[in-house]
Amino acid sequence: xxxxxxxxxxxxxxxxxxxxxxxxxxxxxxxxxxxxxxxxxxxxxxxxxxxxxxxxxxxxxxxxxxxxxxxxxxxxxxxxxxxxxxxxxxxxxxxxxxxxxxxxxxxxxxxxxxxxxxxxxxxx
Amino acid sequence: xxxxxxxxxxxxxxxxxxxxxxxxxxxxxxxxxxxxxxxxxxxxxxxxxxxxxxxxxxxxxxxxxxxxxxxxxxxxxxxxxxxxxxxxxxxxxxxxxxxxxxxxxxxxxxxxxxxxxxxxxxxxxxxxxxxxxxxxxxxxxxxxxxxxxxxxxxxxxxxxxxxxxxxxxxxxxxxxxxxxxxxxxxxxxxxxxxxxxxxxxxxxxxxxxxxxxxxxxxxxxxxxxxxxxxxxxxxxxxxxxxxxxxxxxxxxxxxxxxxxxxxxxxxxxxxxxxxxxxxxxxxxxxxxxxxxxxxxxxxxxxxxxxxxxxxxxxxxxxxxxxxxxxxxxxxxxxxxxxxxxxxxxxxxxxxxxxxxxxxxxxxxxxxxxxxxxxxxxxxxxxx
Numbered sequence: 001x002x003x004x005x006x007x008x009x010x011x012x013x014x015x016x017x018x019x020x021x022x023x024x025x026x027x028x029x030x031x032x033x034x035x036x037x038x039x040x041x042x043x044x045x046x047x048x049x050x051x052x053x054x055x056x057x058x059x060x061x062x063x064x065x066x067x068x069x070x071x072x073x074x075x076x077x078x079x080x081x082x083x084x085x086x087x088x089x090x091x092x093x094x095x096x097x098x099x100x101x102x103x104x105x106x107x108x109x110x111x112x113x114x115x116x117x118x119x120x121x122x123x124x
Numbered sequence: 125x126x127x128x129x130x131x132x133x134x135x136x137x138x139x140x141x142x143x144x145x146x147x148x149x150x151x152x153x154x155x156x157x158x159x160x161x162x163x164x165x166x167x168x169x170x171x172x173x174x175x176x177x178x179x180x181x182x183x184x185x186x187x188x189x190x191x192x193x194x195x196x197x198x199x200x201x202x203x204x205x206x207x208x209x210x211x212x213x214x215x216x217x218x219x220x221x222x223x224x225x226x227x228x229x230x231x232x233x234x235x236x237x238x239x240x241x242x243x244x245x246x247x248x249x250x251x252x253x254x255x256x257x258x259x260x261x262x263x264x265x266x267x268x269x270x271x272x273x274x275x276x277x278x279x280x281x282x283x284x285x286x287x288x289x290x291x292x293x294x295x296x297x298x299x300x301x302x303x304x305x306x307x308x309x310x311x312x313x314x315x316x317x318x319x320x321x322x323x324x325x326x327x328x329x330x331x332x333x334x335x336x337x338x339x340x341x342x343x344x345x346x347x348x349x350x351x352x353x354x355x356x357x358x359x360x361x362x363x364x365x366x367x368x369x370x371x372x373x374x375x376x377x378x379x380x381x382x383x384x385x386x387x388x389x390x391x392x393x394x395x396x397x398x399x400x401x402x403x404x405x406x407x408x409x410x411x412x413x414x415x416x417x418x419x420x421x422x423x424x425x426x427x428x429x430x431x432x433x434x435x436x437x438x439x440x441x442x443x444x445x446x447x448x449x450x451x452x453x454x455x456x457x458x459x460x461x462x463x464x465x466x467x468x469x470x471x472x473x474x475x476x477x478x479x480x481x482x483x484x485x486x487x488x489x490x491x492x493x494x495x496x497x498x499x500x501x502x503x504x505x506x507x
Contacts, residue, residue, distance in 0.1 A: 003258065006255060007252055014252075037249075038253075043365075061371065062271040063267070063270060064318045066319075067316060075258065075260075077267055080367075083367065083368075084367020086253070086367065087364075087495065088257055089257050100270065100274035
């Protein structure tokens with residue numbers, strides 16, 4: 001069980017969609033750039049943004065396995081197919097089988113009463 | 125406004141304690157302030173500017189101004205983690221140039237070793253997106269190390285050389301927490317904390333603090349200490365850039381560019397560099413960002429003693445740095461400036477003093493390297 005995200009008005013729609021297995025990102029209505037983490041104003045041009053459903057696929061940009069007592073975990077950056085990179089955890093994969101650049105796909109993991117977007121090797 | 129030549133660092137003090145269960149944080153701030161004033165040959169009543177960061181107990185500078193009995197007409201409590209203090213030297217220089225104060229005091233203190241403190245930072249907008257993933261500090265920096273290894277072939281052994289160099293310097297510092305010489309083999313065989321960073325890739329955790337006195341040049345020349353000029357300064361914040369992340373670059377890249385431009389010099393002119401060393405990877409990325417070596421060549425630059433005083437191309441952290449000496453309140457920025465001033469004064473330990481040290485740099489980073497952090501770079505010159 002992961003720690004629960006402290007939800008706010010900008011993040012609640014994402015986590016509500018997550019419960020239905022839908023992975024949302026936000027894209028600018030003017031410059032068309034997607035970004036992460038989701039914000040109501042585009043961090044590239046300050047225009048309004050809107051939700052869209054993302055593929056949930058990406059590549060592993062970097063990772064670190066953390067010796068956390070009896071609860072080791074893998075902190076990671078994943079670059080989404082749509083472009084933005086995001087902080088996450090890698091799951092369901094031994095650390096010695098991970099490589100930078102490997103294909104990964106979203107895997108929803110319980111975080112308190114929410115579902116958090118972790119990643120696992122694609123096709124696994 | 126340029127700050128080049130507008131101010132001098134006239135007083136420095138590094139608190140000798142590394143573990144202070146019987147002192148308050150406010151007391152440590154005051155002891156550091158007193159020490160730096162004594163070093164400069166100034167007194168409490170001379171101080172008319174005060175600079176502090178989040179480690180100062182209370183609301184901004186208010187409580188500490190009262191506690192220390194300061195009577196100041198200018199203050200600033202810009203908070204960018206461990207980079208706050210180098211940044212505040214530049215801010216103090218600007219305030220002096222602008223006529224807002226003549227004698228500025230900057231303090232840092234804290235006791236993370238003996239008193240766990242939680243700081244409330246409000247509703248940080250990134251928390252809903254990061255809290256579930258437990259981005260502890262060592263792992264966050266490890267993400268940058270892994271990426272650098274993947275892009276450039278950097279090795280754990282090369283990173284280890286940074287710790288080895290720090291230990292070569294720390295053996296001469298009686299106040300250093302870790303004074304034993306270590307080898308590359310020692311570092312890479314120490315326990316893994318957050319892959320690929322080992323325990324010896326991480327800095328120490330220490331109680332303590334430090335202080336600086338920044339003054340108008342006329343005042344510095346009237347004092348009995350060697351004159352150290354502020355020649356250039358730069359500051360920056362680097363974040364995740366809307367998801368367009370480059371894990372192998374830091375805020376120091378643009379902060380350093382600004383500092384070098386203001387000073388009108390190049391990296392080749394620097395005789396000594398204090399480089400923020402929360403982790404070995406922090407040092408390696410700064411070497412590339414500051415232009416001491418080509419991008420991707422940091423590993424080759426540091427191996428075989430590249431950072432050891434008297435041996436390598438660029439003597440760094442001759443007090444032993446955060447990796448071996450001291451990282452008070454988990455913030456190494458103050459001690460970085462202090463050791464640079466010692467070098468320019470010719471007051472470093474003789475075994476590590478850089479001959480004819482006329483230009484030095486202090487580069488500092490605060491926050492989480494992979495996610496978001498501040499960077500501040502100072503260039504200092506012997507008078």
